[in-house]
């Protein structure tokens with residue numbers, strides 16, 4: 001895979017989609033990196049003091065104290081159909097390449113990687129922030145995946161509609177409102193068995209309706225937590241980002257699901273990790289740590 005270091009040196013990250021295929025036994029998960037963007041490092045580390053985190057990422061920081069972040073999406077497929085986790089930041093038909101973001105749309109990335117997007121029955125954004133739900137629509141605001149149903153916890157849909165100033169900054173409220181009135185999403189509370197092998201669980205924390213996706217193959221189970229676990233340092237449940245709406249909820253939700261993931265030796269995929277997005281969670285004293293696979 002192209003390293004973030006190389007991309008930083010080049011000054012302009014490549015738009016080549018990085019892809020990794022993971023066979024869980026009877027169900028295949030394809031991880032695609034469809035773009036990159038820069039985030040303020042302090043915001044990613046939230047409550048952690050700079051003198052603690054700065055030495056850990058010294059070689060990755062740019063001159064503005066920012067870290068390169070990936071836009072990772074997951075295509076989950078078995079004999080009965082396909083489900084898409086995340087849609088990235090960019091509407092179908094668009095491509096963004098500026099100083100902060102370099103990305104193509106989820107739809108184009110999938111098509112050019114050879115996936116049959118008409119086979120996608122459900123789209124499951126981990127939450128509805130702009131960098132996860134941007135590819136739900138095309139440039140006209142219509143559904144980018146006309147055959148697919150969007151699945152989101154009721155609490156996340158309510159957060160978009162809350163009118164809160166914070167929500168209006170983080171979500172594309174007019175765009176999502178238009179989309180959801182044209183095509184009602186499938187909503188749920190608590191837990192949803194989306195398919196015989198895919199379970200969704202509303203955890204909250206990062207946003208009120210942040211959800212975990214658990215994919216159970218015959219041989220391995222895979223966990224995707226969206227921005228509750230965007231980079232490896234967040235394997236410590238107390239290390240939450242400044243973007244987490246409900247930090248207390250994030251800490252407890254991570255502690256609980258990381259214990260499950262560690263006990264079951266689940267594979268875990270991170271939403272914004274560039275270099276080592278796939279690995280395992282292992283227990284480490286009163287916290288956990290990430291080991292790449």
Ligand SMILES: [Zn+2]
Pocket residue numbers: 129131132227271272
């Ligand atoms: Zn994000």
